[in-house]
Amino acid sequence: MPRRGSSVSALSASVQAARRTLGPGSYFHAGPIPLGPVARGGHHVPDRTRATSGGAGGAAGVAADRTWPQTGLREAGYDVRFVGAGGTGFVASNGSGALNYPAALAGGRWVLPCTDPALIGVEGGGNDATRGATDTQIGGGADAVISTLTRTYPTSKIVMIGTLARGSADGGARRTAVDKVLGAHAADHQVAFTSAGDWLTRYGASHQLPDRVHVTQAGHDLLAGVLAHRLITLNLTSTDLMHQH
Numbered sequence: 001m002p003r004r005g006s007s008v009s010a011l012s013a014s015v016q017a018a019r020r021t022l023g024p025g026s027y028f029h030a031g032p033i034p035l036g037p038v039a040r041g042g043h044h045v046p047d048r049t050r051a052t053s054g055g056a057g058g059a060a061g062v063a064a065d066r067t068w069p070q071t072g073l074r075e076a077g078y079d080v081r082f083v084g085a086g087g088t089g090f091v092a093s094n095g096s097g098a099l100n101y102p103a104a105l106a107g108g109r110w111v112l113p114c115t116d117p118a119l120i121g122v123e124g125g126g127n128d129a130t131r132g133a134t135d136t137q138i139g140g141g142a143d144a145v146i147s148t149l150t151r152t153y154p155t156s157k158i159v160m161i162g163t164l165a166r167g168s169a170d171g172g173a174r175r176t177a178v179d180k181v182l183g184a185h186a187a188d189h190q191v192a193f194t195s196a197g198d199w200l201t202r203y204g205a206s207h208q209l210p211d212r213v214h215v216t217q218a219g220h221d222l223l224a225g226v227l228a229h230r231l232i233t234l235n236l237t238s239t240d241l242m243h244q245h
Contacts, residue, residue, distance in 0.1 A: 101122075142182060
């Protein structure tokens, strides 16, 4: 089983500001969304047993720490901290001052860990689908985010978590298509990826959408187990990363 007590901090911004202002093992916590896990391996180095996460995962009406990305990371052995903002994505900003992921990173809006996390998880795409962002725009935003994180945290593992959606034959539509765009980007850049583009249908959670967009707490709990299993399959649990370091 993954080791408990690891920590996850979600990311959607300002890597360089983090390096200047935070000490080892520190995290910035803001907003209702996870964007990326931070985890370092090694029993005697606490900040290397942490992970950073990002993306709301359909969180409206559900406490941020009980959404499927955060709960799934905890089930994989991490303690979760996050930053983010509802309504944002690789292209989408929320109209209330929160920038999209690449702009937030470039603009120093959020403070991130000053040391390399073992795992950085980047999740999103649903808001981009809703706002009509093109494949090219989404791919460009993802490239900016992954490139920045790779340069800034050269020893960290990165996993991209796709866009939660119904299957393509069950009304997944643009959300399912965006999930595929992100998967192709991850493959091109040799980044670990777990698709979520049919999970609502495949795992029987499509009825857990009372407003047709946001998942109920029961749905989040179900999907968290799916994510945890995927992280096990990808050898990205806390225990896996500690063994690698």
